[in-house]
Amino acid sequence: MAEPRVFTLSQVAQHRSNKDCWVVINGRVLDVTKFLEEHPGGEEVILEVAGKEATKQFDAIGHSKAAQNMVLKYQVGVLEGAKVEEVDMNDDVVDMESNSKEMSAFVIKDGANYKSTSFYEFFVPLLVAALYFGYRCLTVPQY
Ligand code: HEM
Incomplete structure (x- = not known):
């Protein structure tokens, strides 16, 4: 798999408007511009952390597993120096993991x-x- 693109915090900071909005969550750099309008918590909360590290705010809400998986969909790269677990989006790994507990209940x-x-x-x-x-x-x- 191709190496992810690496960004510095100051590069991320250049994307902090509602026309171009990036955030960093758990070392992953996300372009959430298209997601702003869809965000169930409203676009304002994301715009407050636009161009910045938003892991604390993201975790503080107690986002669901589905929301955590959604993060992967918007990833454009990783933050310089961050250790990020690589997930191949072509695999079903994410879904399989999130469903494995529920599934075992039916077997x-x-x-x-x-x-x-x-x-x-x-x-x-x-x-x-x-x-x-x-x-x-x-x-x-x-x-
Ligand atoms: C950037 C990636 C993010 C994604 C993919 C995401 C996704 C979601 C989703 C799917 C929900 C619906 C509830 C759930 O499934 O947990 C939600 C709710 C919410 N999110 Fe986010 N979110 C993101 C970032 C943030 C950030 C950075 C903040 C705060 C600064 C935030 C604040 C909230 C709030 C306040 C709610 C509403 C919670 C409620 O109604 O109880 N989100 N988000």
Whole structure:
């Protein structure tokens, strides 16, 4: 994968209007110009940190996982000297990670357990019904 472009803080500082707005979040340089109007928290809050390091403000809101993933979409480079974990946007890594917990909750049957589960699902109710009818036949008085 190509090396990300590296920017200094003073380069980032040149993009601080609503026509050209960059911010730095967790060492990633983001061009959020197109996102300003869409931002659910309003454009003013982002414009206040335009051209600057905005990690503290971003984290203070407690942005959702979806918002954190969105950051990657607007990345144009990295801040000089910052350690940034590289994520290949062509991979599904981001989505897979964010969904893995929820997904595991749905995986109930897998591999060898599947057959034994369906066996019990079928025979246990049958056994209960048979026992009930057996009990009824033995206890209901025959006239
Ligand atoms: C630049 C990247 C940013 C992205 C992609 C982003 C994304 C989002 C998203 C998706 C939401 C909806 C709620 C959620 O999913 O968490 C949101 C809400 C919000 N954001 Fe951001 N945001 C960014 C930057 C910022 C910054 C720098 C600030 C503050 C300086 C900020 C302040 C807020 C506020 C105040 C809300 C509303 C929270 C609420 O209604 O409870 N955001 N943002």
